[in-house]
Amino acid sequence: MPTVRENIAYASQHFMLVYRGTLLRVARAVALLVLVAALLEVFVFNFNYFASAGYQTINLENRLDMESEDGTYALTSIDHVLEFSHLNTEIHNIKVDFAPDQPAQNVTLKIQFTDAAHLTYFDSTEYTVGVPPVDVSTMGERTQYINLQTAGLVENLRIEVVGDEVSYPILLDGIYLNAHRPFEFSLLRFGTAVGILLLGYAFRPGSAIYRIRIVENPRKSKVGIIFAVTVEVALLTSFLLFGSNLVGVATSSYNYGSWDGTSLVNTFEVGGDNAQQYAELARAMAEGRLYLEEEPPAWLQEMNDPYDKGARDELQKETGEKYLFDVAYYEGRYYVYFGVVPVLLFYLPFYLLTGANFPTAIGVLVMAIAFVLGATALLDRFARYHFRSVSLGVYLLLQIPTVACSGILYLAKFPTFYSLPIMCGLAFSVWGLYCWMRSRLSGHRCAWLFAGSLCMALVAGCRPQLLVLSLLAFPLFWRTYITERRLLTAAGAREFACLAAPYVLVAVGIMGYNYARFGSLTDFGANYNLTVNDMTKRGMNVGRLAPAFFAYFLQPPCMTGVFPFLQPAPFDTTYMGQTIKEVTFGGIFACLPILWVLAFSRRILGMRARQRFTRTIMGVIITLIVSGVVVALLDAELAGILQRYYADFSFMFLAAAVLLCFVVNEQVPPEGSTRQLMLTVFIVLVGVSVLYSTLLCLVPETGWYADVYPWAYQNILDTFLFWK
Known part of the structure; x- marks a missing residue:
């Protein structure tokens, strides 16, 4: 009998015999792409190194008169302007050399100069834009080099620190003109280039992955899907952990300022008092x-209307006693109106086991990964059992935007207790739908139906809006239980009971929870929220619908020419009442071109109707x-x-668009120019959609990494703004 080692050796030899040629072609292609990325990093992304190699550096140290005792030069709140006259030289760049021994911060510099085209300092006017202010990090050398575009010889130069949020003194080691840029091989930039090139190569219209049918080649397709999901999960995890100020987990090398010095990992509170609601509820439940x-x-407690924010704020100022914001207030008690399922799933068990608060960001990450896995499994189920011609390439090309554009990246950007119930609702929804799909062809139909309905019912305790996805039970089960009258059989009745029972059980639990708090079976407590408006009197008003429809669906993105390009979208309304509005970045139909396929829904569904007798899809x-x-x-x-x-509804439109694309894929011949055209269109639509969602992750916002560590964020920006 052969040993395990012999079996492995035989399997390896057989694998290499079959796939040796393919592996060699892929290896050569990957090696070539890595080489291209390396050449880009060396000769393109480092072009400032070569451009500045011949400069004659001028040290302006002898013109600085702010020397301190340790040999550095101090800029203060009173004296924060550097001015150099009679230079009479060409200036290609400036290096503002900050002393390393000072607090890390971003410093905004306003630079002005006179040259052959300007006898006086110039600034922005009605018709021109002057030299824009530039952000420089005191802890980032690459940010300290500033290229200037001058005309001829520069006579005078002025550098001023501007902005109100500056910590003085600012210590300088010197100022240099025409400094030599150092050569820097950035692994982050190189890895990004490699990743983009590999994606382009893998999903090019002529790629072999479009010839691997997932039905006919289940083993190869599953390997490809698992690999893609692994990469997605790794990127998602890295991005969430990147926003360390919102994570609440510390080790000796991560958030080490909050590390307890002894534990391998410890948790700590982030986000302020308002962010601890779920943790406080878990503590209350334990008691x-x-x-x-x-x-x-x-x-x-003495107010006639405690839900009037203006009145609350006035009384808070008068008394000096603070109140909790964004919690439910009812009959002299604070309650949490957010869904209770995340508390039962994460916070309460964690508190009972450790006595500490569960880190919310980890819950967001766990459920985000669950959503990625569930959405992938759900689309795979549709592709394998309802569409026979879906290739691995088409599947992955459509799975990527389903994950990246669904709004979960933004929830990972801000992994707070606001994001957790939405993320839980999405994860339970996709797994519930997957279980329902599995039940249709399973020998253990009751178990799958019960599991699916339990997941779908638990959504009510996370994000009740997402319960509308339960309506998919009608198209999924109508033919089986109504048209074919299976519901009238004993087996059908048992299956329907399994389908309905979890909703009843969860409803009883949630209604009991509501009644115990507010004396009502259906009152979740949202109306008692101490927020920016009086929810008890908000009501429903048709005048709010048009602005919301435009903002959520049709608002074009607002862009600038500076990375990461996206800006908050403007908002105007003729609704003559209070509109609750935070920063948004455009409507999904304007920003996610993959959804444009929805405009052709009627024609595409007509194609499907002519092809299939059933109307499930x-x-x-x-x-x-x-x-x-x-x-x-x-x-x-x-x-x-x-x-x-946006995460509440983006997945619904994306899933519909993906299914429509599957239908189109079925109608297009497997070879020829039509398929090449279809793939090219898909690639462009998906590429732009994913690019928008990626840039949205990098836009600086209040409370995010860019706001808490602006100096570190500036270093990242300047890694990619290599031309500055």
Whole structure:
């Protein structure tokens, strides 16, 4: 009998015999792409190194008169302007050499000069734009080199520190003109270039992955899907952990300022008092309470209308006693109105085991990974059992935007307790739908139906808006249980009971939870929220729908010519009432071109109807589109227009678009120019959609990494702004 080692050796030899040629071709292509990325890094991304090699550096140290005792030069709140006259020289760049021994911060510099084209300092006017202010990091050498575009000889030079949020003194080691740029091989930039080139190579129209049918080649396709999902999960995890100020986990090398010095890993509170609601609720539950421990101030309990923010703020100023914001206040107690399932899933068990608060960001990460896995499995199920011609390439080309453009990246950007219930709702939804799909062809139908309905029902305890996805049960099960009358059989009745029972069980639990808190089975407590507006009087108003529809769906992105290009979208409305609005970055139909396929839904569904007798896919697509519109407008009416709410409905439209693309793929011949055209269109639509979603992750926002560590963020920006 052969040994394990012999079996492995035989399998390896057989594998190499079959796939040796393919592996060699792929290896050569990958090696070539890595070489191209290396050449780009050396000769393109480092072109400033070569351009500055012949400069004659001028040290302006002898012109600085702010020397301190340790040999550095100090800029203060009073004296923060450097001016150099009678230079009479060409200036290609300036190096502002900050002393290393000082607090890390971003410093904004305003630079002015006179040259052959300007006898006086010039600035922005009605018709021109002057030299823009430039951000420089005191802890980033690459940011300290500033290229100037001058005309002829420069006579005078002025450098001023501007901005209000500056920590003085700012220590300088010197100022240099025409400095030699150092050569820097950035692994981050090189790795990004390699990744983009590999993606372009893998998904080019002529790629072999478009010839691997996932039905006919299940083993190869599963390997490819697993590899792609592994990469996605790794990138998602890295991005979430990158925003370390919101993570709440510390080790000796990560968030080490909050490390306890002994534990391998310890948790700590982030985000302030308002961010600890779930943790406080877990502590209350452990003590047998459903309300928070903190006692509301007496003035709040004595108010006639405690939900009037203006009145609350006035009384808070008068008394000096603070109140908790964004919690439910009812009959003299604070409650958490967010869904209770995340508390039962993460916070309460963690508190009972450790006595510490569960780090919210880790919960967001866990459920984000669950969503990626569930969405991937769900699309795979549709592709394998409803579409026979889907290739690995087409599947991955459509799976990537389903994950990247669904809004979960923005939830990972801000992994707070606001994001967790949405992320939980999305994860439970995709796994519930997957279990329902598995039940259709499974020998253990009752178990899959029960598991699917349990997941879908738990959404009510996370993000109730997402319950509309439960309506997909109608197109998925109508033919089996109604048209074919299986519901009238004993087996069908048992299956329907398994389908309905979890909803009943979860509903009983949630209604009991609501009644125990607010004396009502259906009151989740959102109306009692101490937020920016009086939710008890918000009501429903049709005047809020048009601005919301435009903002959520049609608003074009606002862009500039500076990386990361995206800017907050402007917002105007004729609605003569209060509109709840946070920063958003454009409507999904304007920013995600992959959704443009929805405009052809009627024609594509007609193609499907002529091909198939059943109408399951048609019903699923129509339900997804209608549900997406309903959820978006409900969000606007009940809560407002916020960027994180895009995650409530983006997946619905993306899933519908993917299914429509699967239908189109079925109609196109497997070879020829038509298929090449289809693949090219898919690649362009997906590429632009994913690019938008990626740039959205890098836009600086209040509370994110860019706001907390602006100097570090500036280093990252200047890594990619290699031409500066």
